[in-house]
Amino acid sequence: MDLFLQQTVNAISLGGTYALLALGLAVVFSIMGLINFAHGELMTIAGYVLMFCGLAGMPFVLSILLAVSASVVAAVLMERIAFRPVRNASGATLLVTSFAVSMVLQVLFQNLISVRSQPVLLPQILSESVRIGGFVIGVNKILAIVATVVMLIFLDWFMKRQKAGIAMRAAAEDFAVARLMGIRANTVIAGAFALSGLLAGVAAVLWVSQRASVDPLMGFMPVLKAFIAAILGGLGSLRGAVAGGFLLGFIEIYLAAFLPPEWQEFRDPIGLALVVAVLLIRPNGLIPAPALKAQKV
Amino acid sequence: MxxxxxxxxxxxxxxxxxxxxxxxxxxxxxxxxxxxxxxxxxxxxxxxxxxxxxxxxxxxxxxxxxxxxxxxxxxxxxxxxxxxxxxxxxxxxxxxxxxxxxxxxxxxxxxxxxxxxxxxxxxxxxxxxxxxxxxxxxxxxxxxxxxxxxxxxxxxxxxxxxxxxxxxxxxxxxxxxxxxxxxxxxxxxxxxxxxxxxxxxxxxxxxxxxxxxxxxxxxxxxxxxxxxxxxxxxxxxxxxxxxSPKKFFFVDTFQLLAMLIVGGMTTVTGAVAGAVTITIVTEVLRRFESGFDIFGVAVPQVFGTTQIGIALIILIAMFRKADGISGLKEWEERLFPAQKVKAVGSRSFAVTDKATLTAEGMTMRFGGLTAVDNVSLTMAPGEIVGLIGPNGSGKTTLLNMLSGVLVPSEGAFALGDQPLNGLPTYKISDLGIARTFQNIRLFPALSVRQNVLVAALSTAGGKDAEDRADAALQRLGIADHAGDDAGTLSYGDQRRVEIARALACQPKVLFLDEPAAGMNREETDALMDTLRGLTRDLGIGILLVDHDLGLINRLCHRILVLNEGHLIAEGTPEAIRKNPAVIEAYLGQSST
Incomplete structure (x- = not known):
């Protein structure tokens, strides 16, 4: 039972990071139909900023702020430079463009920083753990869970109460009509990218605080998982992204913890097969996006 | 074939x-x-x-x-x-x-x-x-x-x-x-x-x-x-x-997809063009990867030169030519474009086994909104029935249910003895109901003839498909455009192609959703002649939605009027014109 609870904490912490990443993907996808492969590089950028700030001996809170801001700025620049020229193209064109952006950035990191993994200096407290009741939780896990909850509450408030958030939701349902209502396309799209950069930055801080290292391909695997989480939840649906992220986190952690040793090698295939099984039952995801239902014939 | x-x-x-x-x-x-x-x-x-x-x-x-x-x-x-x-x-x-x-x-x-x-x-x-x-x-x-x-x-x-x-x-x-x-x-x-x-x-x-x-x-x-x-x-x-397994993972996936997309995904010409381009670039860049001398200056080794080269080519291709180097057509399709339409002469594809369309209690709810409420109708073979009503009265929703695009919340419909409830659209069209769409839905990158041919090939077992397609093109008077891409035609011609495409399905019943929208008076008159010909010569029943009441009055044997999802009147054009409920729905209640 203790082991189960312990693993549940791990699952919430990992699932929360996936949820933040999947949310970032979903915000952009719901508005412009882009599956952004370069989302992972936003994470990597934030990771490198953390590394350099650590080397410069800055306070950790300031490092976090700088890292997250760097990722926001990078996301907005990415949209301005790479995605604006292809904005109205097909989904395949957008996706391939983002793949190319991701590749360019990876090669830049490899050449300008290092091919190898670099250590990140983190405050001592992150690697400590606290005893609550019968079991031990790492501070970094608690931080991850708290940060996820705070971000989700913030996002919910932003999307429901803020003008920019409401504009984004309107644009996600019907971009053409939203523009006719006076919502500026450039502002909404730039805002969506900024938001996705913010989410990627926070996710990067959480990711790095578990691993204390950063490498040029750091963002690739988590974002790959986030894609799958976003599909699992229902592509373009924000609540779906959160649900998919947590479900995927639970599947991964429980498989790692409870699958018999001789099956461990097949952990990833089994986990993905479970996801596919869910999708076969619900092809539009756990919580489908509203735009799917509204298609006019 | x-x-x-x-x-x-x-x-x-x-x-x-x-x-x-x-x-x-x-x-x-x-x-x-x-x-x-x-x-x-x-x-x-x-x-x-x-x-x-x-x-x-x-x-x-x-x-x-x-x-x-x-x-x-x-x-x-x-x-x-x-x-x-x-x-x-x-x-x-x-x-x-x-x-x-x-x-x-x-x-x-x-x-x-x-x-x-x-x-x-x-x-x-x-x-x-x-x-x-x-x-x-x-x-x-x-x-x-x-x-x-x-x-x-x-x-x-x-x-x-x-x-x-x-x-x-x-x-x-x-x-x-x-x-x-x-x-x-x-x-x-x-x-x-x-x-x-x-x-x-x-x-x-x-x-x-x-x-x-x-x-x-x-x-x-x-x-x-x-x-x-x-x-x-x-x-x-x-x-x-x-x-090793790495050979069949992301790096190579990306390289092969890059070839396909840079060249143009939809054609074989594009696949070849993309593969040639990327291969040449990769071969050239690979020579630079390990560093080289240029005018006596040593350029150091740059990691991932080929990768970045491919990435840049993709970006340029996507920014400049989003459909790829070779575009949407094979080289020989550009070189030998137009397909001539054979004169099919007097061969017409009349409906042989006539059947009555019956619908009972059709109801469609979207969440709390009931778009169509308990509507029943019958259509005899060869009959032209008009379906009118103010905007939002449920006309298109009714057509969508009867053609299988929407699954009705309640109600049943059948063509002759064949119940059609719950069948997917492709089966319903094969069983004899063809339709056009309010917002034109052609296949823009296919030629006009391919648009119509694919319909003929996919219905009635694909029998005589070429002849049926050509006959439909000629009947609608668009045979001259057969080789053009459907997306390049004028609005009125696109509507005609859509009707021809529906006709090529050899339907017993044809649903037309605002066929005359965007046509001028002469075009509308020509369309009316064509539609009359379909029922007279071929025995096709037509269910027609339009806001042009002149067209509806002159063409239809019978008119159904919908308002807020309810069927409020049904009868001959004369009777409908005098029906107080219809006048009220269209003009509002008179205050006197």
């Missing part, structure tokens, strides 16, 4: 064969280094064509195809590996496999069949997903297969290198494989299945409405493309002699 005329197909295939043979011949003259580059090029091109067969024709990008390439590579290698090598490197193989030692060709046959069987099962699952969800699911397939190969050590040597494979892929073997792939890909594109799939890529809902079962066509293309990938994998394995 091939839907394109011989004067397109013959030059296309001849040029493909000539291209491969000439390139291979040139490489033998240039020496072993050129031969190696070209062999890899041929094998890559097979894979690019394989991905193109599915992604190009269906419009669904796939990241998972390299898993089929991996299956082909491992399956053939396990069959061709000498028994002595197997005993040493893979001691835990089952006996039957350990003792098998086949030649390359029989091994390829076995591997292709095996891969096709796996692809069939996977395709049945992935076929349930659509658009971007399907794309990401193929990404999942890639990771799953990669994981299985790494985990299944006894058979695959896990993440280690699988070595000792006989190097039997010579330049000419690769060239032969490439010719096969070029022919298969080009013929599939213009086969009946390929044409249907391309129609569904252009507009999935319209494709369903003319009898195309999109899932089935996608599955066919998926399995066929998997066999090409298996062939490519088998050849690369027997070229390299040693390979």
């Amino acid at each position: 091939i839907t394109a005329p011989p004067r397109n197909i013959v030059p296309a295939l001849a040029a493909a064969i000539a291209f491969v043979v000439l390139a291979a011949g040139a490489a033998t003259v240039l020496g072993p280094a050129a031969e190696r580059v070209l062999t890899v090029f041929f094998v890559s091109l097979i894979a690019v064509l394989g991905i193109g067969v599915y992604s190009g024709n269906s419009g669904v990008l796939s990241f998972g195809h390299l898993s089929f390439m991996a299956m082909g590579a491992y399956a053939t290698s396990l069959l061709t590996l000498p028994a002595a090598v197997k005993a040493a490197t893979l001691p835990k193989l089952p006996d039957w496999l350990a003792s098998t030692e086949l030649g390359l060709f029989p091994a390829i046959l076995v591997a292709v069949v095996f891969t096709a069987a796996v692809a069939l099962v996977v395709g049945l699952a992935i076929g349930r997903l659509d658009g971007s969800a399907a794309t990401i699911a193929t990404l999942g397939l890639l990771i799953i297969v990669h994981g299985i190969i790494i985990g299944w050590r006894d058979v695959t040597r896990g993440s280690g290198t699988f070595f000792g494979v006989p190097r039997s892929t010579t330049l000419w073997v690769a060239a032969a494989g490439c010719i096969v792939a070029l022919i298969v890909a080009r013929l599939y594109r213009d086969s009946v299945s390929g044409l249907r799939l391309r129609a569904s890529r252009e507009n999935a809902i319209a494709a369903g409405a003319i009898g195309v079962n999109m899932r089935r066509e996608r599955l066919i293309a998926w399995v066929l493309s998997a066999t090409l990938m298996a062939l490519s994998g088998a050849l690369i394995a027997h070229f390299l002699g040693a390979f």
Whole structure:
């Protein structure tokens, strides 16, 4: 039972990071139909900023702020430079463009920083753990869970109460009509990218605080998982992204913890097969996006 | 059956064969280094064509195809590996496999069949997903297969290198494989299945409405493309002699997709153009990768030069030509464009078994809104019925239910004795109900004739499809536009093409949703003559929605009036004009 609870904490912490990443993907996808492969590089950028700030001996809170801001700025620049020229193209064109952006950035990191993994200096407290009741939780896990909850509450408030958030939701349902209502396309799209950069930055801080290292391909695997989480939840649906992220986190952690040793090698295939099984039952995801239902014939 | 005329197909295939043979011949003259580059090029091109067969024709990008390439590579290698090598490197193989030692060709046959069987099962699952969800699911397939190969050590040597494979892929073997792939890909594109799939890529809902079962066509293309990938994998394995699971993962997926997309996903010409471009760029950049001297200045080694080169080419291609270098058409389709329409003369395709359309208690609820409430109607064969009502009264929703686009919340409908409830659109259109759409839904990148032909091929068992298509084009007076792309026509002509396309389905009943919208008076009059001709000559019943009451009054035998989802009146045009409920619905209640 203790082991189960312990693993549940791990699952919430990992699932929360996936949820933040999947949310970032979903915000952009719901508005412009882009599956952004370069989302992972936003994470990597934030990771490198953390590394350099650590080397410069800055306070950790300031490092976090700088890292997250760097990722926001990078996301907005990415949209301005790479995605604006292809904005109205097909989904395949957008996706391939983002793949190319991701590749360019990876090669830049490899050449300008290092091919190898670099250590990140983190405050001592992150690697400590606290005893609550019968079991031990790492501070970094608690931080991850708290940060996820705070971000989700913030996002919910932003999307429901803020003008920019409401504009984004309107644009996600019907971009053409939203523009006719006076919502500026450039502002909404730039805002969506900024938001996705913010989410990627926070996710990067959480990711790095578990691993204390950063490498040029750091963002690739988590974002790959986030894609799958976003599909699992229902592509373009924000609540779906959160649900998919947590479900995927639970599947991964429980498989790692409870699958018999001789099956461990097949952990990833089994986990993905479970996801596919869910999708076969619900092809539009756990919580489908509203735009799917509204298609006019 | 091939839907394109011989004067397109013959030059296309001849040029493909000539291209491969000439390139291979040139490489033998240039020496072993050129031969190696070209062999890899041929094998890559097979894979690019394989991905193109599915992604190009269906419009669904796939990241998972390299898993089929991996299956082909491992399956053939396990069959061709000498028994002595197997005993040493893979001691835990089952006996039957350990003792098998086949030649390359029989091994390829076995591997292709095996891969096709796996692809069939996977395709049945992935076929349930659509658009971007399907794309990401193929990404999942890639990771799953990669994981299985790494985990299944006894058979695959896990993440280690699988070595000792006989190097039997010579330049000419690769060239032969490439010719096969070029022919298969080009013929599939213009086969009946390929044409249907391309129609569904252009507009999935319209494709369903003319009898195309999109899932089935996608599955066919998926399995066929998997066999090409298996062939490519088998050849690369027997070229390299040693390979690891990494060979069939993200880096190569990206490189092959880059070739396909830079060249143009939807054509074979594009696949070749993309493969040539990327191969040349890669070869040039590779020479720079390890650093070089220029005018005595040493340029240091730059990591990932080829990667960044490919990435930049993709970005340039996407910014400048989002459809790829070769665009949406094969080279010979540009060179020999227009297809002449045969005069079919007096052959008309009259409805032989006439049937009455009956609908009982049709109701459609969207959440709390009841768009159509308990509407019943009957339509006799050859009758023209008008369906009118203010905006938002449920006319289009009723048509959508009767054509299977929407599943009614309640109610039943039938054509003659054939109940149609719950049938998918493609079956309903095959059973005799064809329709047009309020917002035109053509297949814009297909020619006008292909738009109509694909409808004829997908209904009534595809019998006399060419004649039915040509007859429909002539009846609507658009035979002169047969060779044009449907997307380039004027609005009125597009409406006519849509009616011709519906007519080519040989329907018993035709639903027209605002056919005269955007037409001027002369065009509307001509359309009325055409529609009268359809009922008079062919016995087709027409259900017509329009806001042009003049058109409705003059054309229809009977009029149904909807208001807020209810059927409020039904009768002859004269009776409807005097009906107080109708006047109130249209003009509001009189205050006197």
